[in-house]
Amino acid sequence: MATDFTVDRNTVKYVLNSSGDIASVAIDTPAIEYNTDGTYKGLLVEPASTNICLQSEDINTTWSPVDATPTQSTEETPDGDTTNKYIKLVDDGSTGTGQVYVAQNITVSGGTKYTASVFLKKSDLSWALLYALGTGGSPDPNQYFDLDNGVTGTGSAGIDDATIVEYPNDWYRCSITWTQGAGDTSFQFTILVADADNDNTVDRDGTSSIFVWGAQVEASPIATSYIPTTTASVTRNKDDISLTGASDLIGQSEGTLYVEVDWRLATGTDQVLLELNNGTGNNRIFIYNDNSPVQLTMLIRTNDGSIVTNQGEASTAYTGIQKIAFAYKTDDFELYRNGSSVSTDTSGSLAALSTLTDIDIAQRFDGIQQANMHIRAVALYKTRLTDDQLADLTS
Secondary structure, eight states: OTTTSEEEOOSOEEEEOTTSSEEEEOTTSOOEEEOTTSOEEEEEEOOOEEEOOSOTTOTTSSOEEESEEEEEEOOOOTTSOOSOEEEEEEEOOOSSEEOOEEEEEEEOOTTOEEEEEEEEEESSOOEEEEEEETSSOSSOOEEEEETTTTEEEEEOTTOSEEEEEEOSTTEEEEEEEEEOOTTOOEEEEEEEEESBTTBOOEEOSSOOEEEEEEEEEESSSSOOSOOOOSSSOEEEOOOEEEEOSOGGGSOSSEEEEEEEEEEOOOTTSOEEEEEEESSSSSSEEEEEEEETTEEEEEEEEOTTSOEEEEEEEEOTTOOEEEEEEEEEETTOEEEEETTEEEEEEOOOOOTTOOOOOEEEESSOTTSOSOOOEEEEEEEEESSOOOHHHHHHHHO
16 A cells, blocks of 8 residues: 555654554554554544643643642553653542542633543552533533443443543553533543542542543544644644556446445544545545445445435444445446445446546545544455355455
């Protein structure tokens, strides 16, 4: 891919490498990510995003501690660093019980969906609470996380989503997603030590602690790849992956598109997985995940402005690896997923389709509607594969 396709992302990107560390990927380089066990996960493609949470790796700067003492530790962080950093959140030892936390006030836009995430690891305590105060919610979004078993605990109303994702060395990336109130232009991102599920009152004896690293707040429906910050917000550009002048690779009157992904559902956005086009909005053959209704869709648009086929199946329950193929030929269109046909169309002509020249991976012809997931494999066939072949290909 790096040889044939143009990869345009003029910023570094951070993904989990095969050694189990979050590591930087150079600009304009495919961001291949791995699972926690070192196995291949896929090419991580994402839209642009900005981390507006400052000092993402230092809870002793910019953050405000309450009954807490941010402490230096050589505990290995998810990027493999063992430098003595302020990553341990521990109570201040003032005796008694109470809430122990660090917080940061963040300016945001009203009426916008945000995701706050942070890497957490158990220390003397194994529960944490993430709180977004001042969102206009009633109550404000908050969620407990079990850092021992890697599961979410009690969550409040007002949360659109909450996730906990395992990383090496007992770290977890925890996130909450909500929609900011229309008139609320700031909130307080709060990270609390917790004693148990639904219990954020802890002993202030100098031992109530967890490890905290890699905080991120972004205008996004999910937590995207980690974006480190210090004294200012940082933007990671979108992944723009395309190949032009590829007409000889594309079946012009019939063919099959294949894409294998590790699925991440990001609601509120259309996501193109694979597209053939001639650089314009007409003359396109593509597989995408529609937002309304939320469904995996096969679509063809021809030069006369007409839509030849546009149908699919609901994708809200998709998780994990999805193998998808779209076979096309006049009056013979079919969408396969994981070994089964999910949509067919026996009416439609490709006569008005102009020569297709470009291949776009995980985006539209104009570079928008990026997918927000891992692309594991892509293939094109210049014939409409048989149903048996489609079943085998996607199994």
